Amino acid sequence: MSIAIENFVKAIYKNGKRDNNDTKPGNIAKELGISNAAATDMAKKLAIKDLINYEKYQELKLTVKGNKMALNVIRKHRLWEALLFKLFDMSLHDIHREAELLEHQTSDLLANKISEYLGNPKFDPHGDPIPNADGEITTTDTSISLSNSEEGKNYIISRLMSDDKEFFDFCAQHGLKYGNTVLVSKQFSKNKMTQILINNNTILLNEDFTSIIYVNEQD
């Protein structure tokens, strides 16, 4: 299967997981940076290969086979991120970009070797779960986005769901990273801003950011 196909099923998987839940061709096209027509075209092809179920004008739905392929690619992506993060001093954004390419050129054997070397980690450096060799995510995620957090509570950052450089630069600058503690000091419901305290610094986040920063309540 080609790189284009792997990226396509991955995009369906990712968009399906997001709150909007939109897996129509247009949204996939946007994710991949291709035209809507190309996405429709590809959808038909993937249906023939039994990777998705395709009905005109409807959401694209991964078959069991397609889902497995998506998780296999995601596994490789996250294992590469974990390995590069451990070995090299590189920004998470750069690491993501490298993993985006390497994920398609990695045998199952090599993926397993990487996993074994790292002690079969369950999460990557973003806090995203790493599917196992059978394409299953065994960990349960109880985290919520900062948008849905409550004033006055302490949280531990569990995921930074983005591939965006600007966002990661901002995170690196302010200590927003996997495992760190934040206090939600104030929620401004009117303009959907959130004030947090992290590393003894108060910062203000808009919804673009709070919706992709996931946290768990601190006991």
Add this chain to the structure above:
Amino acid sequence: MSIAIENFVKAIYKNGKRDNNDTKPGNIAKELGISNAAATDMAKKLAIKDLINYEKYQELKLTVKGNKMALNVIRKHRLWEALLFKLFDMSLHDIHREAELLEHQTSDLLANKISEYLGNPKFDPHGDPIPNADGEITTTDTSISLSNSEEGKNYIISRLMSDDKEFFDFCAQHGLKYGNTVLVSKQFSKNKMTQILINNNTILLNEDFTSIIYVNEQD
């Protein structure tokens, strides 16, 4: 530049280095497993991109730019081999196969990080020299093939110039690896066989093997 192009210039470079020195389309086609027609086609395209000089019916010659590209890919290949060899318990043949894919999806930045992590090694696990970031091979190779070795002398294995699984399985089985010592106990000039002593075992090699095992004289 595409994977096909990177592999094409690499094939020209590699075939150019070999004793036959044949870089005509047919030989490149054979190396890459494509048709002669496809190789001629590609040669014309690469000439337009100033990667090779192409004249009908003549050898394909890399330009300075093409040579640089070939060495850049080879650098990445050999760095990956060195990294995988260090981190994972995998056969050299498997490692070679993974590197063959990864080499095309590796930024210069990542290549430099790998090199740095490994202490800027000058050789890969086959004993092949790793070009530096400027695409230069600074080490001089004084090794000779076992075919040209002399009876009764001790040698140190410096290179195993092959991508073949059978060959590597044989090498692994008999302790033929980079750095090990062999005594050339007898040369049979008639049928071009070579008898060597390694790890206290006597083995007999034909020319297919002795021509790709490179050694340095032991002082």
Add this chain to the structure above:
DNA sequence: AAAAATATTTAAGCTTACTTAAATTTATTT
């Protein structure tokens, strides 16, 4: 040096993964 064998090139055609433009369907607004 001519004949035969081999290699290269040209020509025509295929698949993949896109594109833009136009037609059609669905969703939203008034």
Add this chain to the structure above:
DNA sequence: AAATAAATTTAAGTAAGCTTAAATATTTTT
């Protein structure tokens, strides 16, 4: 509920990287 907007699909076309078959050039053999 009709009009408008937006998204999806269809149609036609392109470039890359191949293929096979036929034509042409080069090399080897006799």
